[in-house]
Amino acid sequence: MTDEIHELIIVGGGPAGLAAGIYAARDGLDCLLLEKGMAGGQIVVTAEVANYPGFPEPLAGMELARRMEEQARAFGLRIAEEAVTGLVPEGRSILLRTAAGERRARAVIVATGASYRRIGVPGEERLAGRGVSYCGTCDGPLFAGGRVVVVGGGDTAVEEALFIARFASSVTVVHRRDSLRAGRHLRRRASAEPKIAFAWNTVVREILGGEKVQGVIAEDVASDRRREIPCDGVFVFVGTMPNTGFLEGAVALDDRGYVVTDIRMRTSVPGVFAAGDVRADSVRQVASSVGDGVTALLEAECHLAGLEG
């Protein structure tokens, strides 16, 4: 493993990484994709993808991920299950520290995506998996007939609240502002759903429960008044954090930790590109991630051609 220098290593197997991998494999690059878990990224936990262009009928996120992986493998892409823990630029190549040792490549595409953000209140960590969840698609059906609190007001929060409302008897959306940030289509659907109620200008201060969630302490942001909302489940959708810990000190990140790129997906390090949810300014859609992945790959090929010539 140590002496070989690949032409390209793609870090992350979500839509951005797989899109880059499809092109890399088809172009015959010596390319390896490293994925710490299961290929597919966040879409594997998305119940239904309706807006990825080319599919008039909605399909499960898992199925879309499977199709992309199959396409990449059919062109010959090699995928290894291996977490990357560090990146060191070495002039004409890039060193990656991984769970299995070290790997080197002439070019690297970072497509590690983003993870769910926590609200950081008492009870949240202790009750995770005991009523506290970050994925409605995964855990919504567990709360059939139950009362659920959803924290957040963006697209994801509202999409997931609508999904959870298929199962739960009631969904209370707790949002710190007086209106939703979610798009109009989602706002309308949520307002029309009788199972969904809203607690505006409200934050969750604590999650209550012993073995299982029993409620939350909610606080009005204007009056500071607190009240208890009894519930069986708490779903937290307050944004994401980029998976960029392994890049710190090596590649320029913005103040929230996302990788800064130019319009060609080039980072501050020559030969290192970023694509998908991990980069600053991404709109975090499957379509934009595959676009990023393809752009990053074609720019990586230019970089390789420059090294050769």
Next chain:
Amino acid sequence: MTDEIHELIIVGGGPAGLAAGIYAARDGLDCLLLEKGMAGGQIVVTAEVANYPGFPEPLAGMELARRMEEQARAFGLRIAEEAVTGLVPEGRSILLRTAAGERRARAVIVATGASYRRIGVPGEERLAGRGVSYCGTCDGPLFAGGRVVVVGGGDTAVEEALFIARFASSVTVVHRRDSLRAGRHLRRRASAEPKIAFAWNTVVREILGGEKVQGVIAEDVASDRRREIPCDGVFVFVGTMPNTGFLEGAVALDDRGYVVTDIRMRTSVPGVFAAGDVRADSVRQVASSVGDGVTALLEAECHLAGLEG
């Protein structure tokens, strides 16, 4: 038509415009897509799309376009056949001059793509459609058993040469440089195809023929020596020109006429966005175009929210 102000008008119905339209219609925007001809853009003349993520089996460009259009229409997108001839910023709205009169919108997404570039030699215009073609996928089968000259050395030229070689008895690729610009995968395939020969460091100076193409005058760029290459067809793949004539003087273009955008697809005019092949720095793939379209649409929604709030 004159007094109504749409929330959004999308100009162009290729992958970028349709992707924006899918999102716009699903979000319930008051949106109209204007397309001067048939929806689908350049992919409708692409025989086979193998690298659009999500399709492990290659599909015809025409079929992919049809699927995107069906998806957009299923969400309720309105599409009108109407050429746009001018754009005038008017503060809080944008005026579009069209073949049918005038239209106004709060936001505009320009997704008009690019067209084939001509080489500009004697005989080219006169013999267009009489042996001179810009689309191998469309016209390749017309030259079954014939001798064909292909002009160009990029991805498109080589892809099309390979396609034409399925039908023609011989294909001579005339290229002004001493090596192909096309990607490695394509270079390898072309080198392995016995029907394809290369004329390096060579340009076409004239296309010969009366009623039909009979040959070309080729010139060696080093020695200036000329020779005739007899042939039945000439396919020209020397790049594309952006369809931005209607934007001149209104929106910032680069020196080749492509629309300049930032990473969020914003142009120099607030409320006007650009997506796909028409923008500077696009890598001109279906995947990157749909990514652009979705990004432009979500930025347009931010712009609309800003006008409201």
